[in-house]
Amino acid sequence: MDTVNLTIDNKTVVVKKGTTILEAASGVGVHVPTLCHMKLDDLNIENKPGGCRICVVEVEGRRNLAPACCTDVYEGMEVSTHSVRAINARRTVM
Amino acid sequence: MTKIKSPADLKRIKNEVLLRNGLLENSNKSEQVIQIKVGMATCGIASGAKEIMKYFIEECDQLAVDANIKQTGCLGYCYAEPMVEVTVPGAEPKVFGYVDNKKVQEIIEKYIIQGEKVEGEIPISFRTIND
């Protein structure tokens, strides 16, 4: 299985290709708040419309903020989940 | 209709049309007719191009002017709609804007029949890909 190396809040993470930022972050204990993202493992239901924009995080080199729940990771990605920009945006969106 | 199966077929059709419109070197000059193109995009129609075209056809019939009147798209001079382009054999095409019924008569009687200058001509301000 292909793996991807990235950093989340300066922590190096190695995850499977096709993982979202949200999943990768929870794997290393970084909490990203969500609202519209719904995952019911028991029922095998996952709904991520990416509409609420609460989970936005800052990705190095990207023009705007990325929704963590439905953005796939890529090799060399640098994510900051709690930068001032991301937190301000989340607060305003809320 | 015969299907087009090669670029040569395309060239043949192109030549037929050009010949018909008298645009080829070897086309018969005496057979060339006056070309009148009326701008008939939504914008032209909204400002009355359909009536203008009808009037052109009627007037040309009445005055026995042999002209090929057809519709075309938008020339982009929206401020001067409705507009027509008149090509008299041997002369550069002329574009007239703000055309109404009175203007149609003026164009036919003065410009087409007598070859006089008619007010309201719009200068062509663009180059084409062939320039």
Place this chain on the structure above:
Amino acid sequence: MTDTKKQLRIALRNCGLIDPEQIEDYIAQDGYFALGKCLTELTPEIVIEEIKSSGLRGRGGGGFPTGLKWEITKNVKNEQKYVVCNADEGDPGAFMDRSILEGDPHSVLEAMAICGYCIGANTGIIYIRAEYPLAIARLKTAIKQAEEYGLIGDNIFDSGFNFKIEMRYGAGAFVCGEETALIHSMEGLRGEPTVKPPFPSVSGYMKKPTNVNNVETFASVPVIINKGASWFNKIGTEKSKGTKVFALAGKINNVGLVEVPMGTTLREVIYEIGGGIMNGKEFKSVQTGGPSGGCLTKDFLDTPIDYDNLIAAGSMMGSGGMIVMDEDDCMVSIAKFYLEFTLEESCGKCNPCRIGNKRLHEILTKITEGNGTVDDIERLKVLSNVIKDTSLCGLGQSSPNPVLSTIANFGDEYLAHVKDGKCPAGQCKSLLRYDIVEDLCTGCTLCFRNCPVGAITGERRLPHFIDQSLCIKCGVCFEKCKFDAITLT
């Protein structure tokens, strides 16, 4: 070739020249020659290489290199692929796509077939708004004629290449100009955007690889094939090649469509081609890029127009609307007007766009009604930046642009509204005040008789007065007064 001819028509080359309902007319202008050349002489790789080296970029607004898009779609492996033509033109004041479809529909069909050949698609779909009935009718005629000649259909030019073109009608939602929303709308779903990636090139219509291009982009393709990429990339600036059609509108003398080479300055377009500002007024601002663009001041008049320069100036190319404003236009009201549009057109899927724009609009309304504070301007900026940062699709990401650019370029006007309670352009009615100058009023009662709300009182032959609490600032008294006794401040 004289200097007075600033325009160069590539996408509009046949508009106004040929009869759009006669395929032979189009063929006489070298129509379908490019398709013939591609199918009989060139491989898809060569054609894509040609488009790439021509430097053609998407004319719908984003400016993504067309050749690269075709290559990406070509390289995705799938038996079924689609070519989609985005004819969902929604920018207020822009109508170049309509003009092309009405004046030269075959150029789009030809280019779609070329694209289909390159990426390996056998179906093309034109997504067009139902508000363009004439364009739809002419496209239908064009498709029928091309099919009769075998230029669309099975085994075109005996090459074994099959291509058919269908049409889908949109209901005119602005957001459906966004690729993913457009595709959803075509599938019969709600016209809402989804997160990219996956891009339509990988998973688009019916989850198949789909290449979406704008009408104007397609219309430029046959010329590139016929005249060669090296001819095309000599036109324009370093990073933006070719020409762009602009729809000139607003307070300008020669309203209409113009097509100029990239790198032409705004001054040339507005003054030389557009004939200057109406009624000899002063130029104030030009708005490019529709509701996603920004308002540029006269300092930018000499900026050469291309994708990157416009973005650097705080606006964007957009689909090519160009709205000129003169000294009588209030920039706060303009920003408000565009927000009203985005507010209407927002699909409501993501929060920042749905609620954020509403809030922006409320603050702007507050300012134009004279209840704004200095803090409100700061609030507008913060909120605008967050909306740009967090919205899902291009509509939301660019919707605050008119606000941000008017604050940056016309900050004094905002300050005049909130600090002095004045609208410098005299557009915001709540900030106007009509008064009667006692010394000049003869008591003729003309204003009294014409006031629709009875706000004017006074005895005959004695000075009259306006009750400000009743006045609706309609300006009737101002117009009617024969003695210039009414002032407007």
